[in-house]
Amino acid sequence: MNPDDFVGSLPTLASGDYRLRWLSERDLPALRTIFGDPEVVRFMAIACLHTEDDAGAFLLSIQQGFLTGKLYQWGVEYQGLLIGTCTLAQIDRDNRRAEIGFALARRFQGRGLMLQALRLLLDFAFLQMQLHRIEADVDPRNQASLKLLEKLGFLREGVLRDRWLEPDGFQDSVMLALLQRDWHPGNRVQSKVLPGAVG
Ligand SMILES: CC(C)(COP(=O)(O)OP(=O)(O)OC[C@H]1O[C@@H](n2cnc3c(N)ncnc32)[C@H](O)[C@@H]1OP(=O)(O)O)[C@@H](O)C(=O)NCCC(=O)NCCS
Structure with a gap:
């Protein structure tokens, strides 16, 4: 997919109760709740959001990342509520690869909710973005x-x-990958790709 196929915001990826959508100012309180929880960010390479200003700077970095074409971070909406985000980071078009990221608000964890959201994301990454x-x-x-x-x-x-220096010392990384040819139909979802909406 050409990066210019969608301009201004990410497309919305929809299936059943799920919508992966563009994040905007109205999501600041939810973003602060999700990423202001030390348990959520514990294993993530990001700082905990303590204030409204932190949340604003975080949203700005997401939107600026989109403009560079290297970071696509969708809000995960489930039954109309923003419950988390999922991400393609370090998008490298020359080598057709990216790094996946995801987080759910603590009260929505442990219910299998991210699985379906990531199926939508991976469908888009492999089938649309190629x-x-x-x-x-x-x-x-x-x-x-x-x-x-x-x-x-x-x-x-x-x-x-010892890849990451964290407050409790250096930590290892387990590296995993999924190839396009191994993304099989059983994992795919009936989804719709809709134009994104800014604001
Ligand atoms: C990672 C995360 C998105 C998982 O999403 P989720 O919807 O809560 O995941 P699930 O409920 O499907 O659980 C996944 C599996 O892990 C298991 N699991 C959950 N917590 C666990 C724990 N503390 N120890 C061992 N297994 C655990 C679940 O039982 C499930 O396995 P099962 O399907 O075989 O029962 C969520 O935990 C989260 O947001 N964590 C904080 C952010 C984060 O760490 N992001 C990833 C950075 S790489």
Whole structure:
């Protein structure tokens, strides 16, 4: 897909109760709730959002990332509520690859809700954007994330030692990846790609 096929905002990816959609100012309170929770950001390479200003700067970085073409971060809406986000980061069009990211508000975790959202994201990444490889970099302690990715078909490719310096010391990364040719129909969803809406 040509990056200019959608201009101004991300397209909305919709299926059943789910909508992956563009994030805007009206989402600031929800973003602060999701990413202001130390348990949610524990295994993520981002700082906890403590204030409204932090949330505003976070949203701005998402929107600026979109403009560079290297970061697509959708809001995950479930039954009309913004419950989390999912992301393609470090989008590399020359090599047709990107890194996946995702987070749910704590009260929506443990119910299998991210699985369907990531199916929508991966359908878009492989079928519309024609990416070839989606990578994931996961803290070995993050069992929920590892299980979720493996359920989607991601394979572990190795461990990078002491990759991140965290408050409790250096942490390893488990590296996983899913290739376009391994994204099988059983994982696909009946989805609609709609034009995005700004505001
Ligand atoms: C990672 C995350 C998105 C998972 O989404 P979710 O919808 O809550 O995941 P699920 O409910 O489908 O759980 C996934 C699997 O992990 C298991 N699991 C959940 N918490 C676990 C834990 N603490 N230890 C071991 N397994 C766990 C679940 O039982 C499930 O396995 P099962 O389907 O075999 O029962 C969510 O936990 C989250 O937002 N975490 C914080 C942000 C984060 O860490 N993002 C990823 C950075 S790489």
